[in-house]
Amino acid sequence: MFALVLHSHLPWLANHGRWPVGEEWLYQSWAATYLPVTSVLRRLSDEGRSNLLTLGITPVLAAQLDDPHCLSGMHHWLGNWQIRAHEAAGMPDAAHRDLGAHEHRAASAALADFETHWRHGGSPVLRDLIDRQVIELLGGPLAHPFQPLLDPRLRAFSLSEGLADAYARWRHTPTGIWGPECGYTPGMEAGYQNAGVTHFMVDGPALRGDTSLGRPVRDSDVVAFGRDLQVSYRVWSPKSGYPGHAAYRDFHTYDHETGLKPARVTGRTVDSTDKAPYDPELAAAAVDKHVADFVETIRARLREESGRIGRDALVVAAFDTELFGHWWYEGPQWLEKLLRALPEAGIRVGTLADAKKQGFVGEPVQLEDSSWGSGKDWRVWAGDQVADLVQLNSEVVATALETIDKVHGESDTRLRNRVADQMLREALMTVSSDWAFMVSKDSAAEYARERAHKHAHALREIAEAVAAGKDTRAEQLAAGWNNADGLFPGLDARRLPAHAQPNSFDRTNPTESTESTP
Structure with missing residues (x-):
């Protein structure tokens, strides 16, 4: 056959x-x-x-x-x-x-x-x-x-x-x-x-x-x-x-x-x-x-x-x-x-x-x-040329997960939270593989870095408002950034796994671990 x-x-x-x-x-x-x-x-x-x-x-x-x-x-x-x-x-x-x-x-x-x-x-x-x-x-x-x-x-x-x-x-x-x-x-x-x-x-x-x-x-x-x-x-x-x-x-x-x-x-x-x-x-x-x-x-x-x-x-x-x-x-x-x-x-x-x-x-x-x-390995997305983006991604994801956990811990999760939703959107847009690829291949590298940092800025701006207890401000920022792109309206942060499951993938020892349950 x-x-x-x-693709x-x-x-x-x-x-x-x-x-x-x-x-x-x-x-x-x-x-x-x-x-x-x-x-x-x-x-x-x-x-x-x-x-x-x-x-x-x-x-x-x-x-x-x-x-x-x-x-x-x-x-x-x-x-x-x-x-x-x-x-x-x-x-x-x-x-x-x-x-x-x-x-x-x-x-x-x-x-x-x-x-x-x-x-x-x-x-x-x-x-x-x-x-x-x-x-x-x-x-x-x-x-x-x-x-x-x-x-x-x-x-x-x-x-x-x-x-x-x-x-x-x-x-x-x-x-x-x-x-x-x-x-x-x-x-x-x-x-x-x-x-x-x-x-x-x-x-x-x-x-x-x-x-x-x-x-x-x-x-x-x-x-x-x-x-x-x-x-x-x-x-x-x-x-x-x-x-x-x-x-x-x-x-x-x-x-x-x-x-x-x-x-x-x-x-x-x-x-x-x-x-x-x-x-x-x-x-x-x-x-x-x-x-x-x-x-x-x-x-x-x-x-x-x-x-x-x-x-x-x-x-x-x-x-x-x-x-x-x-x-x-x-x-x-x-x-x-x-x-x-x-x-x-x-x-x-x-x-x-x-x-x-x-x-x-x-x-x-x-x-x-x-x-x-x-090289058929990860160098394009994890090599020295994109070390700054790897670090940015790590910081953004950690901030997003920590802040969303805080939001869910303090709100009624029976109701959808648009602030948490938007933080997840911006985190996902930041970690898109395209930005590292474009930098590694020197194909519109400036545009790629600008895009990654723009979404990272949006996430941080919302997260800072949440951390400061400025709920109205966080809602306004989330709505504004969502209007700027308007993608994935069905994304619902309540479906984010509450924590890594016992069999979740451990990045420090990937050969002896498995993936978390959605």
Whole structure:
């Protein structure tokens, strides 16, 4: 069996800047990836195809796809794209006219798709795909924290609330998750099992490269599926992946008059000013070539792994969803053609849930600390470069938990406490794994640090008011900060575990402990 797994995630960007980092990132990804990929899945479903891929949607991305501000901003962005294309089509030179005509058609189709399917948010779109059984949905914890470094109480809360958020949006509670950054430490499998999670993703090296079957983790029934790097890197490799082919659209080259992307990759060492114009026919030919190559890669890998283990093997390829369209313009075309070509080549396609149900599970594994980041360890989120953020996260979480315990100890917990709720929101937003990733990778590092400290400031400001007995002030601050972002309205601090359970994960000795109970 071949299983394709896509992980869809962006940090919370609404009302936190527009350009060069901020809402523009959301709208570009929405237009280039989320619209065309869901359209591909609907078309294939209309042909009677099902169980095509496993799609992870993080709660923080789902919240933005449903957010009224983001929906309005997206509609405006699509209209602006159409206007820019129209202006290009009216320019005197043939290159701009051809580019403008191509982009105008794309923008018009995107607008029609958005106005038809997305006007009430992303939840109806995704629920339709779930109901059609075209995808298996993977969930995840609220706000995308790097779970191995997170206090066990907050980790358990974040996971249970993330699964509850999925049910609220889609009337479906995922049994599988993509843990943020594929981060794992021993003990987390017990927390997953307590939360009703039956399977999750890890990177291939976490299973020492033996990804041919899912593996129950330690003493639990929770199965870890590993990303097959040999297959996955065929697509997404900085040195030899398909998106770097000369015929594909160049992501980094802009026409500064229109903001459109006029060039093809041309060559890896070719300067932007010397790149050749984009040619859709050349790109389409490359797509066909790479679909055929990937089908043969999967076929060869399945034969190789099945022969090695003496039974039918599983191959899992996993990518960020945003690769398909946002980073790799032709990605949605490739995806649609691939999902048609695989069954035609006799290759069984299924979801992770299908793989588990159909017995593609081997012997238990003593999984150790891992991630899918650089070095496959935790250096991206816990290294020297982000030591200040690690310390900030620790202080913020300690302050939040201590203050919330104080609030709950002094108030009637039969009633929801909006101050406690908001402190948890700000703590979770502070510890988002995105900020450390962006700093470690030097990708908008200043923006990332600013975001982490802004949410930390909000938490501290509210907590200081609580500590000083200024209840009215704390309520005002909590309401103001909640209005600034307005996400996760269902979050309820009363569901925070009162204390770490006896079997909770001990960060000082992670190999001899388990996760706390949600």
